[in-house]
Amino acid sequence: MNRNQGAEAGQDSGNLETHESQLEASYEILLCKAERQLISAGVPDASLDAWYLLSDTFRISRADYLWKKKSCPPVIPDCWQERLDRRCRREPLAYIVGSTEFMGLSFRVGPEVLIPRQDTETLVEWVLADEKRLDQEREAGRVPGESRALRRGPLLDLCTGSGCIGLSLARLGGFEVTLADLSGKALAVAEENGRRLGVEVRLYAGDLFDALPKGERYDVIVSNPPYIESSVIETLQEEVRDYEPRMALDGQADGLYFYRRLAKEAPFWLKPGGRLYVEIGYNQGTAVRRLFTEAGFSAVELRRDLAGNDRVVRGVYWNV
Numbered sequence: 001m002n003r004n005q006g007a008e009a010g011q012d013s014g015n016l017e018t019h020e021s022q023l024e025a026s027y028e029i030l031l032c033k034a035e036r037q038l039i040s041a042g043v044p045d046a047s048l049d050a051w052y053l054l055s056d057t058f059r060i061s062r063a064d065y066l067w068k069k070k071s072c073p074p075v076i077p078d079c080w081q082e083r084l085d086r087r088c089r090r091e092p093l094a095y096i097v098g099s100t101e102f103m104g105l106s107f108r109v110g111p112e113v114l115i116p117r118q119d120t121e122t123l124v125e126w127v128l129a130d131e132k133r134l135d136q137e138r139e140a141g142r143v144p145g146e147s148r149a150l151r152r153g154p155l156l157d158l159c160t161g162s163g164c165i166g167l168s169l170a171r172l173g174g175f176e177v178t179l180a181d182l183s184g185k186a187l188a189v190a191e192e193n194g195r196r197l198g199v200e201v202r203l204y205a206g207d208l209f210d211a212l213p214k215g216e217r218y219d220v221i222v223s224n225p226p227y228i229e230s231s232v233i234e235t236l237q238e239e240v241r242d243y244e245p246r247m248a249l250d251g252q253a254d255g256l257y258f259y260r261r262l263a264k265e266a267p268f269w270l271k272p273g274g275r276l277y278v279e280i281g282y283n284q285g286t287a288v289r290r291l292f293t294e295a296g297f298s299a300v301e302l303r304r305d306l307a308g309n310d311r312v313v314r315g316v317y318w319n320v
Contacts, residue, residue, distance in 0.1 A: 025076060028069040030054060034084055041088035044237075049093050053083050056097045090238040103168040107193050112185040114248045116164040119305045120224055123279050123312045124168050126303055127220060130275070130314075131173055156180065156216075156269065158208055158223040158262070161248060163190030163201070165222050170199045175220070178202045180211040183247065208258070209265050217271045224279040225258035227251040255281060259288050263295035267317045277314045285310030 031054050038046035054060065057080050058073050086096050094100040094115045099108050102116035103124055109115050155175040157166030163179050167190070170177040179190050179201050187203050194201045204211040228249045233241060240249070251257055259278060266276045276297065280288050285302045292300045297315030305311035 025072045026070055027054070027058070027060065027065055027073060030073075030076075030080075031065075031069075037084055038087060041090075043087060043090065049087055052093055052097065053080075053087065057083060090242065092239045092243055095243065102164045103172065105164075105168060105171060105197060107162050107164050107167075108189060108196065109162050110189060111243060112183065112245065113161040113189050114224075114244050116162060119307075119309075119311055120165065120279055122303060122305045123222060123224070123277050124165055124172075126312055126314065127169055127222065127275075127277060128173050153219040153271075154178065154217070155220040155222065156212075156218045158221065159225045159248070159258070160190050161186050161224070163193045165224060166190075166201065167193055167197055167199050169220075169222070170194075170201060171197050178204065178212070178216075178218070180204045180206065180208070182207050182211075183245070186245075186248075208261055209269055212269070216269060218269055218274060219271055220275050220277070221262075221266055221270060222277045223258075223262060225251070225262065227255045227258065227279075227281045227284065229253065229255040251281075255284060256287055256291070259284075259291050263288075263291040263297070263315075267296060267319050270317050270319060272318055273316060274319075275314060275316050277312055279312055280310060282309035282311075285313065288313045 031050055034050040034053060035047050038050055043049060055062070055065070057077055060068070060073075083096050087093060092115055094109050095111055098110065099106050100115055101107070103121055107116055153176060155166065155169055156178045157163070157169075158180050160166055160179040160181045166175075166177045166179050169175045177199070179187065179194075180203070181187050181190070182205070184205050187205055190201075191203055204213075206212070226247065226249050228236070228251055230250055230252055232255075233246070233249055235241075236249075259280070262276065262278060270276065276292070278288065289300050289302055292313060292315040295315075297317050299314075299316040301314050302310055303312045303314070
């Protein structure tokens with residue numbers, strides 16, 4: 001082999017090493033490695049989480065990925081492996097990327113608040129459906145009884161957390177919304193989400209209705225209160241048990257503490273014919289309906305989520 005041949009061979013070898021290095025860093029290889037790492041750590045839905053982490057970290061859409069998957073990203077951010085490691089430790093994906101979607105809207109989330117879930121959309125959709133029905137009745141001139149009083153107006157979201165329920169109803173339903181929570185840190189997140197969505201709301205910190213100015217009255221009160229039995233919390237999935245705020249989960253001994261308070265206290269804060277909607281646990285439908293009925297609510301109904309589990313109870317109160 002002459003000198004030129006040796007140089008060419010060395011150049012070919014260098015090109016091959018460079019090509020292999022680039023191949024290891026292609027979007028496709030990064031995604032495959034991330035998926036394997038998450039699977040090894042026992043992360044549920046590892047393939048989906050690997051994609052979300054890749055998409056968010058590299059700011060790449062599904063369409064762009066299909067086009068560029070064999071190519072290399074311009075740079076691999078330092079946070080890429082850190083984010084994978086955090087997910088392997090079972091930190092929730094939403095906390096890692098800092099946001100999640102609810103009712104088609106983007107909400108910032110962090111360890112200060114519960115992560116909004118699709119199940120909770122059942123409550124928002126029910127409120128919106130009731131408003132649509134009442135609008136149709138008003139337009140048709142049918143406003144006897146209940147419909148006369150149930151007009152769109154002030155809405156209170158108790159235990160608001162990220163604000164996902166109240167802010168969605170303000171943005172999608174045009175309600176005048178007040179958000180309240182015991183946690184000041186949660187209210188700061190809700191306030192930021194309001195700014196992000198371009199929604200003006202009032203915010204109050206305190207224990208349920210104790211947070212509110214005296215004399216307030218609302219057409220609608222909504223709440224997703226803590227409802228997990230204290231003894232059950234340690235059995236929850238790691239993502240929930242170890243990372244989401246305990247005070248937003250713990251419904252005390254039987255999980256019904258806050259429903260008792262809401263059923264008893266809400267009538268003093270509702271306008272005549274006002275409605276109370278609460279999210280509940282899958283096995284709490286009968287108990288919460290009974291609490292509402294005993295407190296004097298009428299038209300008490302239960303709605304199930306897409307999985308067929310009891311999810312929301314609604315009652316109407318005529319405090320006249």
